[in-house]
Amino acid sequence: MSAHDMTFPDNFTFGVATAAYQVEGGIENDWSEWERAGKLKEPHVRCGRAVDHWNRYEEDYGLALDVGATAFRVSLEWARIEPERGRIDGAVLEAYRERLLRMKARGLRPVVTLHHFTHPTWFHRETPWHLPGSVESFRAYARVCAPLLKGLDALVISLNEPMVLLLGGYLQGLMPPGIADGAKTMLALENMVRAHVAAREELQAVLGKVELGISQNMLAFAPDRWWHPLDRALVRLGAQAYNHSFHEALVSGQLRVNMPGIGSTRVDVPGARGSCDFIGMNYYTRAHLRFIPRPPFISFQYRDTRGRGLTDIGWELWPEGFGQILRELKRYGLPVWVTENGVDDREGQRRPAYLHNHLGQVLQARAQGVDVRGYLYWSLLDNFEWLEGWGPRFGLYYVDFETLERRPTPACHYFKEVATTRRLVPPQPSAAR
Numbered sequence: 001m002s003a004h005d006m007t008f009p010d011n012f013t014f015g016v017a018t019a020a021y022q023v024e025g026g027i028e029n030d031w032s033e034w035e036r037a038g039k040l041k042e043p044h045v046r047c048g049r050a051v052d053h054w055n056r057y058e059e060d061y062g063l064a065l066d067v068g069a070t071a072f073r074v075s076l077e078w079a080r081i082e083p084e085r086g087r088i089d090g091a092v093l094e095a096y097r098e099r100l101l102r103m104k105a106r107g108l109r110p111v112v113t114l115h116h117f118t119h120p121t122w123f124h125r126e127t128p129w130h131l132p133g134s135v136e137s138f139r140a141y142a143r144v145c146a147p148l149l150k151g152l153d154a155l156v157i158s159l160n161e162p163m164v165l166l167l168g169g170y171l172q173g174l175m176p177p178g179i180a181d182g183a184k185t186m187l188a189l190e191n192m193v194r195a196h197v198a199a200r201e202e203l204q205a206v207l208g209k210v211e212l213g214i215s216q217n218m219l220a221f222a223p224d225r226w227w228h229p230l231d232r233a234l235v236r237l238g239a240q241a242y243n244h245s246f247h248e249a250l251v252s253g254q255l256r257v258n259m260p261g262i263g264s265t266r267v268d269v270p271g272a273r274g275s276c277d278f279i280g281m282n283y284y285t286r287a288h289l290r291f292i293p294r295p296p297f298i299s300f301q302y303r304d305t306r307g308r309g310l311t312d313i314g315w316e317l318w319p320e321g322f323g324q325i326l327r328e329l330k331r332y333g334l335p336v337w338v339t340e341n342g343v344d345d346r347e348g349q350r351r352p353a354y355l356h357n358h359l360g361q362v363l364q365a366r367a368q369g370v371d372v373r374g375y376l377y378w379s380l381l382d383n384f385e386w387l388e389g390w391g392p393r394f395g396l397y398y399v400d401f402e403t404l405e406r407r408p409t410p411a412c413h414y415f416k417e418v419a420t421t422r423r424l425v426p427p428q429p430s431a432a433r
Contacts, residue, residue, distance in 0.1 A: 006103050006360075006366055006424045013109065013374030015071025015421035016064050016396065017340050018053065019116040019160070020080075022383040023060075028308065029079035029118045030176040033277075039178075045389035051381055051399050059406070061106050063397055064380055067412050068419030072108040073376050074099075075116035075160065076148070078123075078141055085122045085137075088144055097148050104152050111339070111376065113157040114145055114199060117165055117175075117386070124177040130170070135195050142199035146206035156203065156210055157280055157339065158196045161217040162189070163242050171262065171296070174387065182263035184333035189257065190267055193249045197271040214250065215280035215339040219245045220321025224290035224301070234289040234298055243325065250276040251332050261297040268402035278373070279329050279341035283322045283358075285315035303349035313385075313392050317354070323361035326370050335373045338362065342378035344385075344392040350397075351411035352427035359424050367401065377415065381406060 007016075021027055026049060035046050053060055064072050080092045100110050100358040115138070127133035142158070148157065165175070170188050173180035198213060201212045221239045223231035241257045249255035253273030258264045287300040306309050308317040322341070329336050359375065366372050382395035390401055396415060397406045414427045 005363060008363070008418075008424070010422065012372075012422070013071050013376075014407055014415070015069045015073060015109070015111065015374060016067070016380035017073035017111070017376040017378045018060075018075075018380055018383070019081050019113065020075040021047065021050070021116070021118045022379075022385070023051050023053035023381060024077065025054055027077055027079055027118070028083070028121065030124060032122055034176050034178075035120055040387050040389055042389050046403070047384040049404075050384050051401070052227060053381070055231055056103065060380060061103055061108060063406060064108060065106065066408075066416070068416040069380075070107065070109060070419075071111050071155070071374060071376060072103055072158075072380075073111035073113065074103075075113035076145055077118065078115065079118060079120040082120055082141060083184050085120070085126055086140075089383065092146070093148060100152055100154070110149075110152050110154040111132045111157065111337075112149060112152075112154045114116040114142060115158065115161050116160040119176065128177055129191050130179075130184040131187075132190075132191065134191045135198050138195035139202055142202040143206075146203050148159040149203070149210070153374070154336065155212075155278070156212045157215045158199045158325045159192060160213060160215045160339075162192045162214065162246055164217050165236050167242075181425060182259075183260075186257065186263040186265040189246075190265060190269070192256060193246065193255055193269050193272055196277050197269065200275050201271070213276040213278040213280045213337070214246060215282055216243070216246060217282045217340075218325045219282075219284075220286035220318055220324055222288050224288040224299075224303075229312060230258060230291035231289055234291055237351055238289055238298070241359040243328070244354045247276070247279060247332065250274075251334070261295055267324065276334065276336050277396035278335045279332055280379070281325065281329065283325060283338070284341070284343075285311070286318040286321045311344045311350075315344070315390065317343075317357075319354075319357040319361050322358050326361065326365035326372060327368060330368075330370050335371045337373055338375040340376060341379035342394045344394055345409075345411075346391075346393045346399060346412070348393070348409040351409060352414040355411060355414060355418070356424065356427055359418060363424060374379070378432035 103110050127137040168175040169186040170179045221235045225231050245257045255267050288303050290299045302316045345351045379394045381397050382393045382399040385392040396412050
């Protein structure tokens with residue numbers, strides 16, 4: 001690529017991403033119940049105070065500004081806002097509004113996620129996603145959240161990684177609500193599409209115009225055995241169902257999923273057509289799929305196919321898949337936001353190269369006509385990583401989980417250099433943290 005091709009335009013947004021449960025602390029929800037039931041990989045681990053972003057948000061806004069970010073992704077915690085069904089905590093709403101106003105005042109565009117995996121403790125017991133009542137519960141929640149967004153010019157995400165929630169919570173039973181049922185998975189998927197539509201209606205009623213989408217985890221897929229026709233068929237089916245079915249429903253109004261042995265659905269969702277204004281994409285790695293002759297008929301694993309080494313969480317380093325999926329997103333004819341991309345790098349030395357390689361894919365995709373508007377790095381801070389607990393470190397800033405001190409990693413300097421100069425240059429070797 002030429003020097004010109006290695007330059008980001010002035011209106012391209014560099015930002016950082018977080019999620020409420022992983023950083024705020026002091027939250028009682030379905031995940032805190034899951035932890036107490038001993039269902040994490042290390043049963044004694046608790047999120048607890050997380051990294052205390054609830055009290056340190058001003059400091060963390062400053063850290064984001066220090067690396068040249070102009071956008072900050074947060075989520076609202078439904079369990080804080082509506083701890084009991086129908087009871088809204090007004091003080092929490094005021095606190096979230098103040099945080100968003102401060103963010104905006106400091107020059108950070110809010111990117112606000114309504115639902116990032118977690119639910120109030122009553123949700124799965126009273127209106128779980130596989131029942132129709134879930135849609136009205138989410139509608140009521142969105143109605144309450146809408147006034148928080150007035151005057152912010154926020155980018156709004158209704159649902160974060162719905163397919164991850166469905167795969168982990170409804171198909172594998174590894175996360176709340178702990179169900180393993182293909183038919184209920186498909187019902188929950190349909191209702192989550194309807195919930196997005198309902199949220200859009202409520203937000204528009206209060207805000208008028210809103211820039212709304214979902215944030216979808218997208219994987220590059222490869223056949224575990226390149227020569228095996230069933231492995232190759234799984235790649236085609238998996239990529240369509242996992243990466244694209246939800247967004248296609250929001251663009252066309254038609255939800256179409258077919259996963260033999262798991263579940264299928266074909267439904268037209270009223271109001272879904274044209275119900276997203278951008279494509280939100282989270283990308284981390286590639287999965288190798290293998291057909292197995294017993295339910296669920298599919299297995300996946302991460303392989304180090306190019307000798308690059310796996311990330312510390314065990315995922316393949318595969319920036320080529322990032323570019324591949326960005327190019328696939330051109331089909332939707334909508335702006336694209338990279339709402340998460342990052343690496344578990346516990347020594348802190350590989351992250352600058354990771355950023356360079358993945359931002360290079362963004363520039364290549366833009367050169368090929370993909371309207372990528374922004375890139376939000378996951379995450380600003382080391383934080384609580386769900387089933388993995390406190391082991392992984394995705395942060396631009398290293399967090400001492402005992403003292404909660406935030407310290408810059410070498411990636412901070414590199415991210416700032418790219419974000420402020422708009423030029424993608426190779427990172428320079430740096431001393432250890």
